[in-house]
Amino acid sequence: MCAHVLVAEDDEMQAELIRRSLLSEGHTxxxxxxxxxxxxxxxxxxxxxxxxxxxxxxxxxxxxCRVLRRDDDVPVLMLTARNTEDDLLLGLELGADDYITKPYSPRELMARIRTVLRRSGRGGDGRQEDTVVRTAGLAVDPVRHEVRCDGVPVECTPAEFEILLAMAAEPERVFTRRQLLQRTRGLDRASTERAVDVHIMNLRRKIEDDPRRPARLLTVFGVGYKLSGGRG
Known part of the structure; x- marks a missing residue:
């Protein structure tokens, strides 16, 4: 995997450490x-x-992040010294794909970068599946990392894409928040299941005619979420 990574960090010493770590991994x-x-x-x-x-x-x-998400789907990994749940959820609402709290080790950061690149299909290490998953009027293409809803392209963040792909592959299956969280960031660190609710809310805005009364991406109260296959 070789990717071009843009690092936005005002601490010049920290930025240089990240740059060197990226170069050592073969990135630019x-x-x-x-x-x-x-x-x-x-x-x-x-x-x-x-x-x-x-x-x-x-x-x-x-x-x-707010400005970028108006017209760009570049994956975003947030670095933050603020680890309050509200701050982290706001970042996810704005379209960030993952976050890491300071202080962190270069090894952890590089592992997180590899994960985001792999999920996004960028950097030459994307998925190799060759089957478009179709259900509920949705077409989810794991090779091209594309989503269409009733034939119309839908822009998804990598985390949203992973959730939608998992649910589209098993329509009508009820997924718990923890299971969906495992699809997006894994269980290798403390995290909040509320992040899944944010991703679901964002997806409903993109694939539902009326996000307040969803017909595809349904809540199963007390359990989690499911993708209804009735429309596909």
Whole structure:
């Protein structure tokens, strides 16, 4: 796997450590130190991954993520010293694919980067499945990492894609939040199942005619969620 990673980190020493770690893994890296520069570099360079510190000057990481998600699906790995649940969930709502809290080890960060790249199908190490999964008016293509809803392309973050792919492959199966969480970030660290609720909410906005009254992505109260195959 070789990917181009954009690193947005205002701590120059920390940014240099990340850059060296990426180079040692065979990646290329571009480093910027404020949010405005991060947005410009993301648009100009089209990186495979953005490693984004939340506490950036000029435009903070939340602002960067909010602007990027209007027209860009680059995977985002957030770096944060703020580990409150509300902050982390806000980052996920804005379209971040994963987060890591400071302090962290370079080894952990590189493992997380590999996971996000693998899930997103970027950096030359994507999925190898060759079957489009079709159900409920949805077509989920694991090779091209594409989703269509009633024939219309749907932009999904890597985490949203993993959830939708898992549920589309087994329509009518009820998944617990923990099972869906395992599909997105795994169980190798403390996490919150509320993150799954955020991803489901975002998916409903994209695939439901009325997200407040979902017909595809259904809640099974007291258990979790299921994808109804009735429309496919």
């Amino acid at each position: 890296a571009t480093v910027v130190h404020d949010g405005r520069a991060a947005l410009q570099a993301a648009r100009d360079l089209r990186p495979d991954l953005l490693v984004l510190d939340l506490m950036l000057p000029v435009i903070d990481g939340f602002g960067v």
